[in-house]
Amino acid sequence: MVNPSGPGALVLVATPIGNLGDLSARASQELSTADIIACEDTRRTGRLLSLAGIGRRPLLRLDDHTETARAAEVVTRIERGERVVLVSDAGMPAISDPGERLVHAVAAAGLTIEVVPGPSAVVTALAGSGLPTQRFCFEGFLPRRPGERASRLAVLADEARTMVFYESPHRLAATLADLATAFGVDRPVVVARELTKLHEQWWRGPAAAAATWASEESPRGELVIVVEGAPPAPQPTAGDLEAMVVAALARGGSVKEVATEVAAGHGVSRREVYALAVRLAGASRRPGGVPVEGGRDDGHH
């Protein structure tokens, strides 16, 4: 059936993450007028429609396993002028849920994509965390395999932005212990549990204490972990900077290379380190100067 109200589109509709009252009027409207609703679990979405008083609608199962195969069918439907609504089991589709590949396919076909915004655990937890919100990164679920998990955490150890992770209850304590090891026992952590539901809970404190709390209490339900970013690295003293430049010149770097390397690693202006490197490289060539071997002054920057 072609929707008479307009051309075809893929419409991503956010659904409640626990509290039915969070289903927006616009979300209800889209669900009740969709030509077809693509959803992860037809029973679950059928229940949402009935609770919201929308009644039966045509449903198309689209989960992690079927998403790629279904994309061509959805594209054809939209080309025919249908409004295809995409929902996931809860929250915003395509956020740690099926949808990303479908949206990519629809965008690649040059078709319309609309989003009806609404509940999502990542933003809900971040906003209530009390940790800095100006810059943040969403990490979804950490890899389960120990090697992959360790390398992901190593990459994140110096991340200065607030980090948001999804986690399941039976892995919470182990994950918090991994975070304390990777980021330091005192790193501020917030665990947001059962957001928008009856037993909503916020636990705030240092990473190691969070791990102890989780292993003692075994909190159940759905969880988001929010972690404060790494504190800025302490600025090196003038003496430290000089020693680093001397050492880098001695390893044979040009003043340009030395300036780039030392400045990038220590949050210092490259111009400042360049001037220092020029002075020290020059001094090393004068009798009684700083002993630098192998430092090349390439004369430009």
Ligand code: SAM
């Ligand atoms: N698409 C969803 C969204 O926009 O938030 C996320 C789906 S992901 C498969 C499910 C994970 O989201 C859960 O394991 C949990 O980490 C988090 N989550 C979902 N609902 C939540 C809630 N009510 N309270 C806390 N975390 C929740």
